[in-house]
Amino acid sequence: MNENYDSLRLKNQLCFPLYAVSNLVLRKYKPLLDKLDLTYTQYLVMMVLWEKEQASEKVLCESLDLQSNTLTPLIKKLADKGYIEKSKDPTDGRALAIRLTPLGKALQDKALCVPECMAKEFRITPEEANTLYRILYKILETEKERES
Amino acid sequence: MNENYDSLRLKNQLCFPLYAVSNLVLRKYKPLLDKLDLTYTQYLVMMVLWEKEQASEKVLCESLDLQSNTLTPLIKKLADKGYIEKSKDPTDGRALAIRLTPLGKALQDKALCVPECMAKEFRITPEEANTLYRILYKILETEKERES
């Protein structure tokens, strides 16, 4: 191992702490979300629906930067749990109209403690949190521009 | 949806851009790593071994913040590909001694282009990259202190 390979040292990767922190955050959420019978990704879907009340699968895919091969089975699981219901969009026979059930709507109240609890889990300053947020969204938005 | 639920809006989560960027980065690495017959996590393991030449599974777990249920099968796959070899540590019968094969060592040269290519993928400034790196490692290290 000489300095020619410095670029391959774990400590010189930006991707690794990103990956490790992402895993860490998912582990932290898990016990909280277990109480709501939600996985992390299911929680994200529910967040979109708590805001929008109604959405197609396509809208969920775009909102969460995921694809149908991830969301199709996940939506089925949320429907099986009774949190959402699927129907056909009458204006476009290809599209799903995904809506919250009363049970799914009620879950929002139980979820209010989740952001509260998570805020206590990470000891970074509000400035650091803001900076992190801003840089991460810059990466996401740069990518969206590139795709179009 | 009223302001009482603002904390549950997707845009107010820090976890979501973290998760989305992490997924994005993995997607970006994939075509590059396919050429080396490595997955992303396998690449991380190889990076540790390129630096250390020899490591136990425990060392790999600690280095990558992963557990044996993830790494045991992954190590087996790397061994099946001929990149590493497993033997018993003679000083501790429980531990594995994991070492690079010549093929695994040679792979490092083919991997040199990976950080190069990835650097071009993300249009953030060096300052932003540094800031991101520093905050992410702060989160990881705060967590390690808390565990101990």
Next chain:
DNA sequence: ATAAATTATATCGCACGCGATATAATTTGT
């Protein structure tokens, strides 16, 4: 009008991550 292209959703297979648990080897406590 209708064939071709596009779009929205669905299916399949593979490789993780991780909670839970099991097994084998070593260390600790008395």
Next chain:
DNA sequence: ACAAATTATATCGCGTGCGATATAATTTAT
């Protein structure tokens, strides 16, 4: 010395993510 506790690795089951591909409905092009 030896039973109990700890440690290192392994196994199992589940839920993603995603590349590849399929299917059905809509839009586009001529």
